[in-house]
Amino acid sequence: MKEGYIAWLSDLSKKDVKLAGGKGANLGEMFNSKFPVPQAFVVTTKAFDHFLKKTEIKDQIREILNKIDVDDTDGLSSKAKEIREIMVAAEMPEDLRSEILEAYDNFNVDLSGLESSPGALAILKSAREPVFVSVRSSATAEDLGDASFAGQQESFINVKGNDDLIEKVKRVFASIFTARSIYYRKKKGFEDLVGIAAIVQKMINSDKSGVIFSRHPVKNTDDVLVESVFGQGEGIVSGKIKPDQQTVSRAFDLVDEKIAEKKIAIVRDASGITKTVQLSPEKSGQRVLKTYELKQLAEYAIKLEEHYKKPQDIEFAIENEDIYILQTRPITTLKAGSDGKEEGEGDELEGPVLTEGLAASPGISSGVVKIVKSMEDLGKIRKGDVLVTAMTNPDMVVTMQKAAAIITSEGGITAHAAIVSREMGIPAVVGTDNALEVLEDGQEVTVDGFRGKVYSGRAQSKKVEILPIVKTKTRIKVMVDLPEYAERAAKTNADGVGLVRLEGLIASAGKHPIAYEAEGTLEEYKAMLVKGLGKIAETFIGKPIWIRSSDIRSDEYANLKGAPKEIEKNPMLGNHGIRFSLKHLGIFKAELGAIKELADKGHKFGVMFPQVISVDEVKAAKKIFEEMGISNVQFGVMIETPAASILIKDLCEVGLDFISFGTNDLTQYTLAIDRGNEDVQYIYDEMNWAVLKQLSRVIRECRKQGVETSICGQAGSKKEMVEFLVKQGIDSISVNADVAKEISELVLRLEGGDKGGDVDGNIKENNGGVVENEGNKVVENNPRREENPENAGGESVIEPIGxxxxxxxxxxxxxxxxxxxxxxxxxxxxxxxxxxxxxxxxxxxxxxxxxxxxxxxxxxxxxxxxxxxxxxxxxxxxxxxxxxxxxxxxxxx
Structure with missing residues (x-):
């Protein structure tokens, strides 16, 4: 294009790095490739050169740069500040000022048809309020494939008005001479006077914002990583806000998710002032992105990678549900030819874990803790120390190179300092919340940058393995929610899958079943389930797989595309489980149809219905089963309501093949305790007497009726519950894959004695707790019970049972x-x-x-x-x- 002082995005492509800088050229490329990029113009590198020449400060700046020792932290900071003050104090040349303001004046004005009518154009401009814009740096050495200049120069948001805009453009020009920028260029071998441009872009008043990596920057896998916060994205880059973090596969399945406690948000008020506001506890813990937004962002990331032929680091913003791509640059920290694993990644470290956070930079390193609470503390860092701070600051980059590892209490893995630590190859764990409280100066620790853990001392490694179970009379099954976890679970050689929740597949697809129903696309819904369940089935060929029909609670799936707008006042007791299925027969039959299609291919499936409270519901489901000609699928129910427990005999007589206990809900409903309420967790206990009596009674009745019994709640992985269930005669236990071998060994030991008795001599009622024999005394296994003041040992001693x-x-x-x-x-x-x-x-x-x-x-x-x-x-x-x-x-x- 013609090289001038101003260039609109429509005139730029990725070839224009020398004119518009790396970021500006990429924005032009995306804009012209029809990605959703907000309108912008670039104050070009030619304008920067013109500024230096007209103000006659270039030689003065070069003279100062030649005298700088970048390894002298204090001297570097002082000289860098001197250069920036010289630049900001200089007057903007009048010809350059006029071009910048004319372009700014043309924002949001459609010039087509008005070129020949200057009067009409003037009226439109005068009647319009100046728009908010951001002013961002775009260096010619930035966003290149071999070095990350992310955050080295200044960026400003919510800029409004002529004088404010000119001031911020000068400050962007000056920011090429921050201490960290000078240091970074020196270490990377770049010229001191590299070119810089300023991007002036229409400001998106973000409801949500964040960063996307088209390849996982820490694990080096093909998965897309997304980090997001409420409000504007400066909170992520600065590290002030710990973001939500989601990992999405190339098939757009949710692989991993961490919802952060986002206590604050950075927002713009009506006057344009950027403010930090406190979020309510409810808002703080909410997921930022809706599932369909997450999927759309992952699609953009993959398309941008395909377009640029390199993995991309992308910034985005969402305003009124519209997604905007703000910038993209190559990821500079991936290792060529990496298979996603590095030496040490397969090893779990042994030793006490002092704190945990986000794995920000891979590697394992030990050293002595040095806590940095202010810039004055940087001088105490010596080579090989572990730098611990509240929030890593880009100005710490000189000191960071000395550290063996970095730990922060705040921030996410896309904060600038985390990116730089990856590039430097320094293990880092960020967002621990409590590092400054639990770690002390002089303490020796080991930092595991693969898993985000900090261990006491010099930890030794051990191999992490999923081991096969030992064979037992009581069958041991595993729980699998997503196809991605099936292969790992299959390594247990378990006797089958005791629980597959359809909600995992539904959430990964990003679309609420109600949406398929409303659009008349239930065949698409069925096909999605066939695909997901088929992958799981292929991993467990010849073994039974029990699938729970959907249990759609309004508060849990409101983020799915097409989800009902209204969230029930008490969703736990609302319209979900089998009652929802029977109201939405199209959805229900699509689920059953998917299961039938796979069963007809020879897979051994069972289906169970959640939240049952009446015989009528089960009869209705049985009738639909028969109408659809489903004869090769086992028919079962979940026992997770007191009603189902009470009606167990009647339910069995309908014709059940199996039942499975959902102890999470059964405990909640029996004890009238919200299991999500922290204030009552001290009395939420699956081993409560009222719950155990129901389990025992149901097992006995089912054994009489020839109905198989199992458990698939989290309690099935607890040793005390396993001991109880085995003694009651349960047929199978479903557990998480990582404890399958351990639980199977426990079951084998228990099966050495009597099995299936109605009463065990080692258990009796005591205020809702469970007591166990321990020699000549009985100790209550209930840590919430008040201690006996006369008992010095702190244990509640009860007379022997006999x-x-x-x-x-x-x-x-x-x-x-x-x-x-x-x-x-x-x-x-x-x-x-x-x-x-x-x-x-x-x-x-x-x-x-x-x-x-x-x-x-x-x-x-x-x-x-x-x-x-x-x-x-x-x-x-x-x-x-x-x-x-x-x-x-x-x-x-």
């Missing part, structure tokens, strides 16, 4: 007492619950009727209560019956 026979005797006595208490209550209230569907039930000579129920409460003389279970009537006028059970039961009845 042998099994005495325990059963005691329990029977307690049950008889309870039965007698119930009889007395009935007598005092003069009422009895009877089944009005039984023949002969009459009152005052009339047939007993209940318009909405087959149960009626009537006044009668108290009848003797049978302690055996009531016989069920032959007729079944209702799918739901309340059967009073006053059976003499043992402790787990």
């Amino acid at each position: 042998d099994r026979e005495s325990v059963e005797k005691e329990l029977n006595e307690r049950v008889e007492d309870e039965a007698e208490r119930v009889r007395q209550v009935d007598k005092e209230n003069d009422i009895e619950v009877v089944d009005s569907s039984s023949e002969g039930s009459e009152r005052n000579g009339e047939e007993a009727r209940a318009p909405e129920s087959d149960i009626e409460v009537v006044d009668k003389e108290p009848a003797e209560t049978n302690t055996e279970e009531f016989e069920r009537p032959n007729s079944e006028p209702s799918d739901i019956e309340i059967v009073e059970e006053r059976k003499k039961e043992d402790i787990f009845s």
Whole structure:
């Protein structure tokens, strides 16, 4: 293009680096390739040269540069500041000032058809308020493939008005002479007086912003890494805000996700002032990006990499749900030919973990901690020390090269200092939150930049392996949510998959099932499920795989494309699970159709329905099964509500092949405790007496009916729960892959003794806790119970339980007492619950009727209560019956 002082993006391409700098040339290339880039013009390197020449300061600057020793931190900072002050004090040449302001004046004005009408153009310009713009540096050596100049020069946001714009352009010009820029150019072998341009771009008032890497910059894998915050992106680059971090595969599946606590956001108010605002605790913990936004960003990243033929580091902003690409540059820290693993990455370190954060720069290194709280502390860093600071600052770059490793309490892996540490090859862990509190000056630590962990002392490494299980009578299964984890889980050689949640596949696709339903594209939904489930099935050929139908809660999936706008007031108790499926039969049948399609190819599938509370629901699902001709898939339900537990006999009689306990929800619903509420976590316990009684009762009933039993909640990986379940006679246990071998070895030991007894002599009720024999005393396994002041050891000592026979005797006595208490209550209230569907039930000579129920409460003389279970009537006028059970039961009845 014609080289002038001003160049619009439409006139630029990637070939114009010498004129527009690396960033400006890339923006022009993207703009003309139809990527969503905000409009901008560039004050070119020719304008920079003109500025130096007209102001006659070039020789003065060169003289100062020739006297600088870049390894002298204080001297470097002083001389750099002197140069910048000279440049900012210089007057902008009038001809250059006029061209800049004319271009600024033309922002947001469509010039087509107005060139011949200067009067109309003048009216439009005068009537329009000046726009907010950003002014960013674009050096000719920046954004090149062999060196990252990210953040070396200044950038300014929310600039408005003529004088403010000219001031910021001069400061961008001057920023090529910051201490870190001078040092960086010297170490990289660049000329001191490299060219620089200034990009003036329409300001996006970001609701969200962040950075995308088209290849993972730390792990060197093909996955796309996205970091995001609320508000403007300066919080990420500066390290002030710890961002959300998502890893997305090239197939747009969510591989990994870390939602950060984003306590603040940087925003622009109506006057243009940039402010840091506190976020509410609720907003702070929210996920920044919606799933479809995440997918769109990953698509842009891959397209930009394909366009430039190199992995890209991309900045983005989102305003009113519109995505904008602000800049892109090559990733400079990837190693050629890397397979995604480096020496040491496969090794897990041994030793106490002092703190954890984000893995910002790969490598493992040990050294002595030196805490830096201000710039004055930098002088105490010696070669081989571990630099610990709240937030790594680009001005620390001279000192960073001395460090063996870097640890910060704030920031993300796309903060500038983290990028530079990767380029320098220094292991770094960022965003630990508490590094300054838990680490001390002079303490020796080991920094694991692969995993984001800091260990005490010089840690030794050990190999991390997923090991095969040992064979047991009780089958050991694994839980798999996404196809990417199936191969890892298969290394356990487990007996099958005890839980596949469809929500994992749904979330990865980024689209809510309701959207498929509304668009009439349920076949697309089915195809997506077939693809994902098929990958898992291929990894576990010949082994049973149990799939849970979708459990769509409104608060968990509001970010999916096409999700309903309204979030229920109490989503946990809202429209999800089987009740949602039965309301949305198209979605339900698409899920079942996907499972049937794969089962017809020979895969061994079972499907189970969540949140069951009635026999009617299961009958309805069974009917749909039959209508669709599904005969080669096992039919099961989740037992995760007290209702399902109570109705277990009735549910089995519908025709179940298996049940699986969802202990997370069963505990929550039984104890009336929100498992997401930190204030009541101290009493949330799967080992609570009320939960254990339900598990035992359901297992016994299912064994009578020939229905297979399993567990797929997180409690299945807890040793105390496994011990309890094995003794109750559960058929299988589903666990996480990393503990499968350990749990299988525990089960094998337990199977050496009695299995399936109704009562174990080592467990008894005690205020909701569980007690275990420990020699001649019993210690309650409940750390929340108050300690006995007289017990110096801090353990709650209880009298020994005694042998099994005495325990059963005691329990029977307690049950008889309870039965007698119930009889007395009935007598005092003069009422009895009877089944009005039984023949002969009459009152005052009339047939007993209940318009909405087959149960009626009537006044009668108290009848003797049978302690055996009531016989069920032959007729079944209702799918739901309340059967009073006053059976003499043992402790787990």
